[in-house]
Amino acid sequence: MSAPNYLREAPRRYRLEGARCKGCGAIHFPPKAICDRCGGRDLESEGLSGEGELVAYTIIRHPPKGFEDQAPYVIGIVQLKEGVRILSQIVDCDPTELREGMRLKVAIRRIKNDGGFIEYGYKFRPA
Ligand SMILES: [Zn+2]
Numbered sequence: 001m002s003a004p005n006y007l008r009e010a011p012r013r014y015r016l017e018g019a020r021c022k023g024c025g026a027i028h029f030p031p032k033a034i035c036d037r038c039g040g041r042d043l044e045s046e047g048l049s050g051e052g053e054l055v056a057y058t059i060i061r062h063p064p065k066g067f068e069d070q071a072p073y074v075i076g077i078v079q080l081k082e083g084v085r086i087l088s089q090i091v092d093c094d095p096t097e098l099r100e101g102m103r104l105k106v107a108i109r110r111i112k113n114d115g116g117f118i119e120y121g122y123k124f125r126p127a
């Protein structure tokens with residue numbers, strides 16, 4: 001199955017969903033109940049593009065428990081088109097080829113394998 005089909009059919013919680021403040025228009029991720037820009041309490045769910053660029057990154061060689069089988073891996077700050085910054089794992093890339101400003105796209109991947117229970121969530125990969 002192609003990635004776009006998979007994303008379209010994935011449950012809602014696997015999508016990148018933020019919250020838009022109806023008062024000032026600020027977009028928050030993860031979603032908030034109260035806008036930290038204007039203090040407004042009227043926010044609505046907003047689907048995010050999942051497209052952005054790499055702001056900064058670091059390579060993790062000594063991961064916390066539960067992530068050992070994934071090391072070394074890359075953690076980066078991604079700035080989405082919407083202006084929101086997200087801390088995320090960067091996958092499908094050679095760490096030596098990463099550079100600030102490169103274009104990235106969201107990917108739904110296994111996050112953690114904890115005693116047979118596998119969690120899925122968002123990561124980013126080169127666009
Ligand atoms: Zn606001």
